[in-house]
Structure formats: structure tokens, C-alpha cells
Amino acid sequence: MASNDDVADPGSPMVRKLRYLAPLTEAELALLQRACTNTIRIEADQDIVQEGSRPKECTLLLEGFACRYHLLPDGRRQILSFQFPGDFIDSHSLVLPEMDHSLAAITPCTVSTVPHAVMNEITAHHPRIARALWKETMIDASVFRQRITSLGRRNAYQRVAHLMCEVFVRLQAVGLARGMAVDWPMTQTEISDALGLSVVHVNRTLQALRRAGLITLIEAQLMILDWEGLAEAGGFDERYLHLRGN
């Protein structure tokens, strides 16, 4: 096994993600990695997939942060979820012909596209891979459900705290946390679009979280000073992310 570090190489975010999604063989892992050689660079704030389109390939996020969103008739935006490296951000189009939401890059992103024909071939012959993708869809749905609960029943302070916990745990799971710190490239406008709040109120809520000594957020770096406190504030329980136990 290749290792390019002092400790055993834990693998790229994609490999890490697949590892907790399903117990795949080395051959299956290699097959997927070979399928993902065609990479594309996407600028920040550009769409990766658009609502109403009918993609002919699946998209995997290799580097950078992205988001799913709906556009409303009046031009407002609802961000549905944030997506991180290792996420199969568009297995959607493999199963449903038309996109019902858009995907956009928050930071510059590197994505890999795999033609549907190739994916269909792979999933048909490797039921464990198909199962892994289905499982990822299920976990995504679980994340959506938590967001529903946040928007329906949690106040601004709780929503922001919960989102920070979620982002931290998900990034940590793919090896993108440095201690208690993670990249946080999302602007306050993006947070507000994700949590159904106004920018002004997000700003005040962030200040409240800082004042409470739970976090610092400087230069797009989120540092969690008090994990227990933040999780408590957000009513966060990581079990819905299904990171443990296959």
C-alpha cells in the first residue's frame, strides 16, 4: 500500500469517504479511482450543475467546497446543503433524468466527471458500490432532515451552532480538520441563505457565538474553542451523519 507520509497514508478525502460508506475491496476502490481521472476546474461562484438540466455524467467533488441550492421566483436563494471533498455530488442525475436543484462552487473546485454509461456499468457489476452510493444518498437525506428541523424549530443561534458542528464533523471525517479548526469559506450571505436568516442577523449571531467563547472565525478559518458548548447550543448529535458502523 502506497504511503507518502510518516504515518500510514489515510488516503484522499474520496477514499476516506468510501471507506466509511462501505467495505469495498482494493479492486473496487481502484476501479472507482480509475473512473475519476477526468478532472475539471471550476471557479468560485460558478454553477457546476444547473436545475432543469439533464446531465450525462456523474460529478464527484475532489477539492473545494460547493453547495446545492434552489432559486426562487423573486430571485432569492435557498442553499440546501454544503458539499465537501469526497462527496459524490451528482449521483442524482444517474437516477433521475432532470435536476431539481443546482450545484455551485463556493470556492474554486476540482471535480471529476464520470459518464453515466460508465457508472451504470460499474454499479451493475459491483452491487457493493451501488449500495455505497445508495447509502450516500441516504446520508444526504438525513442531512436534509436535520436542516428541516433546524429551520422549523431552532432559533438563529442554535441553527448556526448546529451548522458549524455538522461542517466540522463532516470535514474531520474526510481528514480536512486541523485539530479543532477547519476552513470556513462560506460568507455570511451564504450562511444566511442556508439557514433561512437575514445577513444582518447572521452577523449578530456570529458575534454572540464569539462572545460566548464557543468559536473564533477569522480569515475563513473556523476554530471551535468549546466543542461541548457548541454542540449543546446547537442540539447537535452526530449520529445522523452515520459515520460509524457499516
Place this chain on the structure above:
Amino acid sequence: MASNDDVADPGSPMVRKLRYLAPLTEAELALLQRACTNTIRIEADQDIVQEGSRPKECTLLLEGFACRYHLLPDGRRQILSFQFPGDFIDSHSLVLPEMDHSLAAITPCTVSTVPHAVMNEITAHHPRIARALWKETMIDASVFRQRITSLGRRNAYQRVAHLMCEVFVRLQAVGLARGMAVDWPMTQTEISDALGLSVVHVNRTLQALRRAGLITLIEAQLMILDWEGLAEAGGFDERYLHLRGN
């Protein structure tokens, strides 16, 4: 083909649902129907599956209305989605070991349970069935996303209108609409828990929808008087339900 009606029998809600989920063969349909012979009756307001449990079987809703929900630490409830006859309400447990939400009966329900072992056997040998279930998971996720947009960016009036449109279209798709009328057993408390509103405000919003001549809602029967108007009010576009085109 069996027919027990004047017109060609369009099938049970389950068969109707499978028909638009995937082009299954008669053999595959029959296989699924044979797997669903073990039926259970569940009283209104009883849990079907509980958060934190580890079910050993999948559950299919044959009759009655159910809902998914989260319980918050303070006892409040967030209803995540409503489920109708024909829905595979618990393929979740087939893929993820532990339930991250609960399912409850809104009306008395008839469900069928299929052991995971049987489902695993079926999906392993019939990739089209596995694909159909994955597709249903995807459509569920799409419904969750719309709910996020409702809670994040739509006001009370729009939320209720949107929900009514969704419920109507989904019930119509499985043959449970009578003209422009459908059963509406959800209490105002349930609507409020689903849409992140207070009961009082749901009550006033329903009155506003009646006053606007869009609906009547009497004795658990919802009648849509002005479909165009209701869809317009809710910003409803049925494409996210993916009912057409496989």
C-alpha cells in the same frame, strides 16, 4: 391481467408507485407483491419505527397516512415528511443500521414488513428493483429539499399552499384523489409541526386560504377549488416529484 373494475384496474397504490419509479417486469412486480404478504395494523398516533432503533425489516405503507419526525430535547416535534400508501417508508434501515428519525401513523395504517434478508436477496438479484428503491430515496430527498426551501424562504401562506399542492399531486399519482379532492387527516397541530409554525397561525392561514377561494377543508377532506391559484400561491412546480419519465 386481473381487472376488478369497469375500467382497466390501475392497480394498488403500491403497484402504481412502482410503475412510475421504474419499468419493472410482471415477474419483478409479482416478486415484490409476494414479499409483502405479512401485513400489520397500526393504530393512529402510534410509532411505526422509532429513532435509535435498529430494525431487522423494511416497512411498506399499504394503507393510511404516516409521517417522519424528529423529537427535540424540549419535547417539541418537527414533522419531516408525510408518507402515503405505496411508499417504502423504511428502506432506510436496509442501508443504515440505526434510525435517525421516527415514523408514526397519522391515521390507522396497514403496513407490510419484509425482512432485510429477503430484501437483500431481491435487490442483489434484481438490479432494477434496487434501482427503483434508490430512486425512491432520491425523490424523498427532493421532497426534503423542497421543505427546506419552504421553511427557509416561504411565509406561512406559501408554505401551507405548497404543502397542499404536494400532498394532492402525490396522492393523485397513486390513485387516491377523487377529482380535486383528497383525504386530509392531518390536524392543524400536525401541519404546524410540519411547517415550523404555531397552531394558531396555521389556523389563521387556513382561513386565509379559504377566504381567497383556493380551497375548502371540511371533515378531513381537502378540496382544491382553484388549482392554478393554489400552485401560484405556494410557488409549486411539480417537477421536483419526478412523476413523469423514467
Place this chain on the structure above:
DNA sequence: CGGGGCGTTGACTGAGATCAATTATGGTGG
């Protein structure tokens, strides 16, 4: 016929939206 669930109404309150500036901050070209 009494109690509990559900729906309805009125009065008051408040979390968060909106409006309107002002102040960083970072990238760009001269």
C-alpha cells in the same frame, strides 16, 4: 354529562427582517 382533543378567536410580545449607512478587506491596475 363531563372531560379531552381539536379548532377558533383576541390581545400582546418578540425574534428576526428590513432599511440605511459605515467600515473593513482583498484584488487589480497603474
Place this chain on the structure above:
DNA sequence: CCACCATAATTGATCTCAGTCAACGCCCCG
């Protein structure tokens, strides 16, 4: 290196949608 501009963050003042509180009516059912 600095002026310039756009984007992002911040602040204060005001407003509003929806929540909360508190009754009351209705209907079903034991």
C-alpha cells in the same frame, strides 16, 4: 506601492410576521 473598486462585514433604527398566552366553542366518546 498605492489608489481604486467591489465585495464582505458591521452597526443602529425601525418594523412585521408569527409566536405566545388565554379563553371559549364544538364534538365525540366513555
